[in-house]
Ligand SMILES: Nc1ncnc2c1ncn2[C@@H]1O[C@H](COP(=O)(O)OP(=O)(O)OP(=O)(O)O)[C@@H](O)[C@H]1O
């Protein structure tokens with residue numbers, strides 16, 4: 345495979361809820377290994393749905409997704425969604441609402457998947473977990489339970505938990521929008537750190553500053569299709585499409 | 601004027617302790633069996649099969665909606681006729697109270713299973729956890745934790761309701777108490793002591809329910 349081969353290739357992706365609510369209506373997106381894609385768009389436009397499909401959490405109606413050139417998700421003839429579980433394990437996701445396991449402490453949250461899925465020994469997993477927590481400034485919280493953490497700490501733990509599985513792609517769905525404003529920066533810093541280490545990622549955010557700083561590419565998604573796709577300076581700074589321009593002016597209060 | 605004579609109760613200390621032992625044994629056995637039955641019923645009530653849902657639903661509503669005393673008589677007198685075998689008092693008592701405990705604890709488990717949200721399951725899938733690991737390491741512990749306070753209340757109820765087995769001649773604490781009170785013609789003293797024994801055991805447990813509940817709610821409040 346040449347190094348220009350797409351990390352993710354989405355082709356003709358259609359997704360509805362119950363066949364009635366048509367959410368994604370023919371998405372084509374190609375993502376290269378170095379890409380950090382920020383997805384923006386109006387509420388209900390299907391951003392979360394796109395990420396959930398990419399994570400293998402949803403059934404699709406038609407279309408296909410390749411990961412590193414290998415089939416990952418497709419809809420077969422009888423309309424059933426086929427998902428390659430092995431590929432899915434190389435993708436990590438952090439959700440808007442904290443999804444830590446409340447009955448486990450921070451370390452317990454981090455080592456559950458490595459020990460149960462990969463059969464890693466507890467000692468090795470704990471060691472890796474502590475290293476990650478230290479890097480994220482959370483070493484002191486290793487034995488705290490999620491309920492004892494702030495929202496920002498919870499999200500950083502959630503990111504660390506996903507990283508424990510060495511993902512090749514990370515998905516972030518509005519991970520700071522449930523946070524108090526003063527806690528947003530600490531979470532965004534962690535994601536920026538990952539970006540510096542060339543972690544491929546798809547990010548849904550309404551934070552203009554963050555979008556500009558992290559994106560190598562911005563996709564404006566509305567009505568279930570890609571309306572505009574390009575480098576951040578262009579899509580955010582000088583959008584070609586009228587709908588993109590309107591959205592950016594309205595949401596980010598920027599006049600062009 | 602009638603005078604109270606609690607000293608008389610002391611004479612029957614041993615008999616009362618024996619009765620208490622029977623009560624505790626019966627209650628503990630039925631708690632364990634009843635919780636297992638209750639968990640299975642809760643799974644059945646949430647299952648995809650309409651038959652399983654229907655049967656378990658009828659079962660639970662029937663046992664929650666009829667007096668335990670009637671259930672007890674029914675098992676004691678009718679079950680041997682249906683099965684064609686003699687059942688000991690202990691066996692009838694265990695069957696009846698287990699069926700009852702199963703019904704009430706299944707409601708508790710059902711509510712707690714529902715409280716494990718879709719987001720938790722999404723997180724499991726995103727972490728690549730298999731359905732088995734998901735059930736045993738994420739859903740079950742959270743469901744049991746959430747169910748614990750109500751289950752503990754269920755247990756206290758069962759402990760008190762178990763006094764009903766005296767009506768079918770099982771020699772539990774209540775039965776022994778009634779016997780002594782009949783023989784001594786001292787119903788007030790004897791039954792007061794019996795009530796106190798039940799209370800001394802049940803009260804700390806009901807207090808514990810509150811403590812356990814607060815702790816668990818604090819832990820799971822995310
Ligand atoms: N589980 C579901 N069942 C039915 N409809 C759903 C479900 N999830 C999402 N939808 C619908 O699909 C559409 C797209 O939702 P989605 O959450 O993907 O939008 P979004 O772009 O992430 O919006 P937001 O910015 O508000 O998060 C919406 O109309 C939503 O109501």
Ligand SMILES: [Mg+2]
Nearest residue numbers: 391392393518
């Ligand atoms: Mg969304």
